[in-house]
Amino acid sequence: MTTILVVDDEPDLEPLLLNWFRRKIRDSTYVFHFAHDGYEALALLQQEPTIDLLLLDINMPDMDGLTLLAKLPALNPFLLVVMVSAYGDMTNIRAAMNRGAFDFVCKPIVFTDLDITIEKTARQVRQRREAHQLKVIDELKTRFFDNITHEFRTPLTLILAPVEQLLKRFRDSAELQHSLGIVERNARQLLRLINQLLDLAKLESGHLTVSLQAGDLGDFVGQIVRAFEPMAREKNLTLTYENELTDFYTFDADKLEQVAHNLIANALKFTSAGQVMVRLSQEAMVQLTVTDTGIGIVPEKLPYIFNRFYQVQEPDVKGRAPSHQFASPGTGIGLALVNELTELMGGRVSVSSVSTRAETGLSGTTFTVELPLSKVHEETGNDPLIRPLLPVAEVVALIRPLHGTAERESTTTEKPLVLVVEDNAELNAFIAGELADSYRILTAFTGDEGWALAQAELPDLVLSDIMMPGLDRPGLDGPGLDGYQLTRRLKTDPATDHIAVVLLTAKVAQSSRMEGLEEGADDYIGKPFHVDELRLRIHNLLARQQALRAHFQQQLSHPNEPISPETVADSFIRNLYTLIEKHLDDSQFRVDELAQAVGMSRRTLHRKLASVTSLNVTDFIRQYRLKRACELLRQGYNVSETAYMIGYESPSHFSTVFREFFGKTPTVYVEG
Numbered sequence: 001m002t003t004i005l006v007v008d009d010e011p012d013l014e015p016l017l018l019n020w021f022r023r024k025i026r027d028s029t030y031v032f033h034f035a036h037d038g039y040e041a042l043a044l045l046q047q048e049p050t051i052d053l054l055l056l057d058i059n060m061p062d063m064d065g066l067t068l069l070a071k072l073p074a075l076n077p078f079l080l081v082v083m084v085s086a087y088g089d090m091t092n093i094r095a096a097m098n099r100g101a102f103d104f105v106c107k108p109i110v111f112t113d114l115d116i117t118i119e120k121t122a123r124q125v126r127q128r129r130e131a132h133q134l135k136v137i138d139e140l141k142t143r144f145f146d147n148i149t150h151e152f153r154t155p156l157t158l159i160l161a162p163v164e165q166l167l168k169r170f171r172d173s174a175e176l177q178h179s180l181g182i183v184e185r186n187a188r189q190l191l192r193l194i195n196q197l198l199d200l201a202k203l204e205s206g207h208l209t210v211s212l213q214a215g216d217l218g219d220f221v222g223q224i225v226r227a228f229e230p231m232a233r234e235k236n237l238t239l240t241y242e243n244e245l246t247d248f249y250t251f252d253a254d255k256l257e258q259v260a261h262n263l264i265a266n267a268l269k270f271t272s273a274g275q276v277m278v279r280l281s282q283e284a285m286v287q288l289t290v291t292d293t294g295i296g297i298v299p300e301k302l303p304y305i306f307n308r309f310y311q312v313q314e315p316d317v318k319g320r321a322p323s324h325q326f327a328s329p330g331t332g333i334g335l336a337l338v339n340e341l342t343e344l345m346g347g348r349v350s351v352s353s354v355s356t357r358a359e360t361g362l363s364g365t366t367f368t369v370e371l372p373l374s375k376v377h378e379e380t381g382n383d384p385l386i387r388p389l390l391p392v393a394e395v396v397a398l399i400r401p402l403h404g405t406a407e408r409e410s411t412t413t414e415k416p417l418v419l420v421v422e423d424n425a426e427l428n429a430f431i432a433g434e435l436a437d438s439y440r441i442l443t444a445f446t447g448d449e450g451w452a453l454a455q456a457e458l459p460d461l462v463l464s465d466i467m468m469p470g471l472d473r474p475g476l477d478g479p480g481l482d483g484y485q486l487t488r489r490l491k492t493d494p495a496t497d498h499i500a501v502v503l504l505t506a507k508v509a510q511s512s513r514m515e516g517l518e519e520g521a522d523d524y525i526g527k528p529f530h531v532d533e534l535r536l537r538i539h540n541l542l543a544r545q546q547a548l549r550a551h552f553q554q555q556l557s558h559p560n561e562p563i564s565p566e567t568v569a570d571s572f573i574r575n576l577y578t579l580i581e582k583h584l585d586d587s588q589f590r591v592d593e594l595a596q597a598v599g600m601s602r603r604t605l606h607r608k609l610a611s612v613t614s615l616n617v618t619d620f621i622r623q624y625r626l627k628r629a630c631e632l633l634r635q636g637y638n639v640s641e642t643a644y645m646i647g648y649e650s651p652s653h654f655s656t657v658f659r660e661f662f663g664k665t666p667t668v669y670v671e672g
């Protein structure tokens with residue numbers, strides 16, 4: 001059904017159209033509405049959002065067709081317009097076409113032509129509506145996947161993280177190690193299965209995209225292999241890893257991990273004696289091979305093993321696993337994923353196998369994955385958006401306290417303040433509990449609450465979930481702030497823009513990571529996370545802040561190092577310097593005046609400055625003045641001139657303060 005609105009000031013047109021199209025009207029192919037001027041048309045369009053097509057006269061009194069045409073896109077983006085104008089009125093017709101009209105017909109109307117034109121236009125409208133619907137469904141699907149992942153990963157985090165903590169705490173209890181080990185392995189397995197299922201679904205809907213990171217590929221695969229060592233030991237198999245790569249590569253870590261993990265797990269699963277060898281080399285492409293000395297696969301089954309849900313040995317009718325020695329029944333998903341993920345990354349998988357049935361005594365299987373990965377060049381390696389996977393050595397290096405922090409620790413006696421914003425109360429409490437020994441903790445359960453707390457308390461770091469429904473907000477309209485919006489607020493408000501933001505999320509897709517980074521988030525951590533990793537990331541960010549603080553302090557306390565507002569990179573500090581400089585000789589320009597000048601409350605200024613420089617406002621102003629004093633003295637001004645120029649009312653007071661700070665009087669300073 002196509003709904004058509006005819007806008008024409010000529011009353012004769014209506015009966016003519018109704019007569020010509022009577023059959024199509026009768027069988028409901030077309031529904032006609034009529035308006036006799038632009039205003040009536042606008043009113044009708046607002047009432048009837050289903051109108052698909054407009055037959056629009058150009059020459060009408062009051063509001064002409066061109067004017068009405070311009071108003072349409074805002075009313076109904078799918079609407080297509082066929083202009084009706086006098087024969088030869090090319091100027092107006094061209095204007096209408098340029099403003100988005102779809103087609104035109106000329107008066108006197110030739111009805112056969114009009115018929116075809118309407119049909120063609122209606123088809124176009126249908127296609128546009130369908131395309132839009134598909135897009136909406138697509139977006140729904142993506143959101144659904146994101147939500148599902150979120151729903152699964154949060155509880156799994158809450159299983160895995162405490163188990164890890166308990167495993168660490170009760171190292172001495174063999175019984176706990178054993179039972180908790182089972183919980184951990186199975187929770188991980190569950191997580192892996194969920195991820196695999198989601199990946200399959202995403203592959204199907206085309207939602208899985210490759211997201212590249214730069215990193216040490218050889219080390220990355222090595223870590224995956226190492227995770228299998230306990231299993232290999234248990235089965236008495238030799239597990240070896242040979243890495244021939246020396247360069248860094250860009251690769252999709254998640255997908256590569258799935259591929260390698262599945263191949264190695266299968267190799268161990270289907271091998272009862274001998275060895276499993278993993279090898280990484282660079283031929284024309286990067287090659288990952290996994291070779292085992294297991295039962296092998298018979299030639300007639302080989303072509304099918306990459307099919308979804310295919311298993312060489314079917315489970316028996318009762319759904320039990322095949323009754324061979326390999327207890328775990330499996331799902332038949334693993335190799336299908338290996339294949340599809342590899343293809344998605346532009347590579348290919350191949351397999352060669354000798355089955356035990358061949359009776360050569362040398363059974364075994366080799367899977368080879370070839371991937372077109374590029375080496376990392378210097379420039380891309382420095383791209384801040386590509387976070388290298390940190391090999392263990394680097395991580396350790398990062399934990400080591402930064403140069404000079406030891407002395408500084410004494411000046412900041414308080415632990416850093418961390419605000420945790422997470423709507424899942426249990427997870428919130430868990431994170432807070434884990435961080436409580438190293439930091440002072442504030443917690444909030446919605447984005448709005450987080451924003452209010454951040455403004456009031458100015459924490460050093462905000463750790464926020466991305467997805468926060470903020471549903472039960474009585475008295476408030478619309479959804480609450482999510483993690484992105486919270487980040488944006490924090491990073492655009494001058495009072496809070498120095499606060500480090502870590503986003504915590506089940507959305508690990510590159511696109512959402514980019515979204516957060518674009519809002520100014522400093523780091524990301526995906527759920528489920530390792531508590532140690534979370535700690536490390538927080539530690540690193542705070543260490544970076546501390547290094548900056550030390551830098552500012554150093555800049556202020558060294559008499560010979562000039563400061564000019566322009567050389568200070570931090571806009572907040574630069575702004576303060578500029579303001580103090582403007583009032584340099586004004587002895588009345590103190591904390592209150594400075595706070596007012598930057599548009600912050602005294603308390604906010606105090607806290608913000610303390611967290612950026614570790615200095616209180618009075619000291620900050622004094623130190624700036626004293627440094628400028630050094631410059632002025634060097635330029636040849638005498639002590640009393642200098643004292644007045646930097647806002648000291650008495651030269652002797654100035655001298656005392658100067659000596660307290662730099663350890664010598666101004667006079668000595670000039671001479672030395």
Ligand code: ADP
Pocket residue numbers: 262266267268270292294295296297305310311312313329330331332333334335336365
């Ligand atoms: P699953 O292992 O969950 O059954 P996969 O897709 O990983 O599913 O594997 C499909 C089938 O291919 C397995 O059931 C197994 O019969 C066979 N297969 C996979 N890898 C090996 C291997 N290394 N050695 C022998 N058979 C294998």
